Amino acid sequence: MKFFFHVGRYFNMLHRVFGRPERLRIYIRQLFHEIDGLGVNSVGIVVIISLFIGGIMTIQFAYSMSNPIYPTTLVGLGTRDTLILEFSSTMLALIMAGKIGSNITSEIGSMKVTEQIDSLEVMGVNSASYLILPKIIAVVFIFPFLFILSVFCGLLGGLFTGPLVGVISVTNYLEGIQYLFEPYYVTFSLIKSLFFGFLVASVPAYFGYYVQGGALEVGKASTKAVVNTNILILLFDLILTRLLLT
């Protein structure tokens, strides 16, 4: 029963979030602020993680395909397809759920327990829309860019690491990442990243918006938000893969 209560309240919140904004100019200003705070500030971590994972994947692919019957181009191909299909969309979304999600829950939750949300409501401001809508739009907007950046950095990581540790040559790697390229994989992952962006912003916002108590409860809500967002990302990954790829 509790599950249905939360689902109902989540959609009720979304109904308020997508209500008519009071003053569009202020919302647009908030949107740019959120794009900077939630999106641009995540670029660094995306670059670092993707570079390392790209490099590690190249070494692991090279190790598992050390048999001479496999062409070495498969190393580049495997790295590329894994990055595009799963890592840069799903795994990155799971990481961002931790970074961006906990940030959103703690920010909105703190505002809730210090009565700042009540203060907005008393003024006649739709607090759900004012606080959450710019975050959802910002994260949904920035996620495809983070995906593309992650794929690029991952491939770059493989290009540096593979030849550096001597498991593959630059020529073979470059040949591999261009071999049998399927553009639809990128479209598929871009669609996934839009869904994941929505989940990463809206689910933690829900947990923050309805938190009750004090600082301790805000911390607990942050943890719950990250766990639930991760589960929903994996569930949607499964559904979208079944619907769009098979």
Place this chain on the structure above:
Amino acid sequence: MIEIRNIIKSFDGIQVLDNISARFEEGQTNLIIGQSGSGKTVLLKCILGLHEVDSGNVMYDDRDLTRMNEKTRKSLRQEIGMVFQGGALFDSLTVEENVRFPLDMFTYQSSKEKQHRVDFCLDHVNIKGAHQLHPSEISGGMQKRVAIARAIVLNPKYLFCDEPTSGLDPETATRIDTLIQEITREFKITTLINTHDLNSVMEIGELVLFISEGKKCWEGSKEDLLTSPNAELNKFIFANKLYAHFRGKTS
């Protein structure tokens, strides 16, 4: 004028407000007093519409809040100023931006007009040289004064204050009380204050409503407060006097 009629409110089957009726007059500082947990804040939030009442009516000059649609309620809320217990200033905004926020949201004034209004309100609450500071960089007393400035920036008809002097030293508390009373008289607004501080009651209270365990126990002027035979009220006054006595001894 604000009138509440037979307000009943429960949370999870526990009745928090039991059939409370009262009338709060314009141009006066109306006080709701009672011990912690007596239901003062819930009553205030019911009057503001932050909590929906189970039954009863909340009348703002003949307009019934409980029967309003969302749009009408929104426009009524622009006539309301509220000072929350902790100030509830927006952390990410500066003092000046906090006070300007309602103007940005609900008026079409020019930047110059808004700046003029913000400066006027901050001057009125005696905030000088802190316009560009964030709430975390100013004292608790200053935060309360900025919250008052934000509450009056749209020229409200109704001002609500939830424990405006809690956590403040006696001198700052008296200054805040006096400020609220001055604003009430100057702008002829209906002010409603929640407090458990007897000093505030004696300082600025004009009409006093005493509630205990969610029930209305006593209503009257501050002059009648100390001579009332009401046992619950006397217990509350005695506890307050005892606290003031020991505080006097230790300070």
